[in-house]
Amino acid sequence: MQAALEQARLAAFADEVPVGAVIVLRGEVIARAHNRPRVLCDPTAHAEMLAIRQAAEHLGQERLAQCDLWVTLEPCAMCAGAISHARIARLYYGAADPKGGAVEHGARVFDHPQALHRPEVYAGIGEQEAGSLLQTFFAGKRR
Numbered sequence: 262m263q264a265a266l267e268q269a270r271l272a273a274f275a276d277e278v279p280v281g282a283v284i285v286l287r288g289e290v291i292a293r294a295h296n297r298p299r300v301l302c303d304p305t306a307h308a309e310m311l312a313i314r315q316a317a318e319h320l321g322q323e324r325l326a327q328c329d330l331w332v333t334l335e336p337c338a339m340c341a342g343a344i345s346h347a348r349i350a351r352l353y354y355g356a357a358d359p360k361g362g363a364v365e366h367g368a369r370v371f372d373h374p375q376a377l378h379r380p381e382v383y384a385g386i387g388e389q390e391a392g393s394l395l396q397t398f399f400a401g402k403r404r
Contacts, residue, residue: 262355262387265331268295268308269394275300279394282308282332284316284325284349291328292316308332309340313347324348333391335362335384341370344380351381355391 268281272295284292294311298304309332317323329351330344335358344352354364363370364382371379 262331262333262353262391264290264293265308265333265355266387266390266394268293269333269391272296272308273394273398279398280308280332280334282312282330284312285329285331286316286320286325286327291319305339307337307340309336310343313343313349317347326350329353330380331386333387334358334395335364335366337361338363338368338370341368345370345376345378348378349380351383353383353386355385355387356395357384357388 264283265281268283269279272281273279277296277299281295283290292312292315294308294315296308297306297311309330316325316328324347326348328349330349331353333355335354335356336344341363357365359366365384370376
């Protein structure tokens with residue numbers, strides 16, 4: 262999770278919402294990304310989406326069945342759908358997102374019978390630090 266948190270800090274430095282993600286295969290980080298929708302002018306440029314694309318390119322395939330995704334914030338519906346399509350084995354996330362999350366909140370994408378794949382989900386990993394990064398970022402925006 263420390264590598265994902267470092268990516269989140271890079272996002273904040275770039276004035277993006279501080280969310281970071283890494284994808285790990287057999288103990289090796291094969292992809293790392295942070296939110297970049299503003300700089301890329303792309304609403305789909307969430308940390309998870311960018312990391313999934315990078316990992317798929319690295320492996321030369323669209324299925325990431327042996328991979329783990331570590332992300333600092335509970336994925337939204339778009340990202341949860343991509344996680345399912347990519348067949349990510351395990352999802353580890355930090356802070357819960359009651360407003361926009363779609364794993365344990367909102368749409369609960371993996372709970373639907375239509376979900377193509379359900380990863381193992383581990384929530385609350387690095388939750389305090391991930392939450393603090395987000396709170397500090399948005400407090401600065403409100404000033």
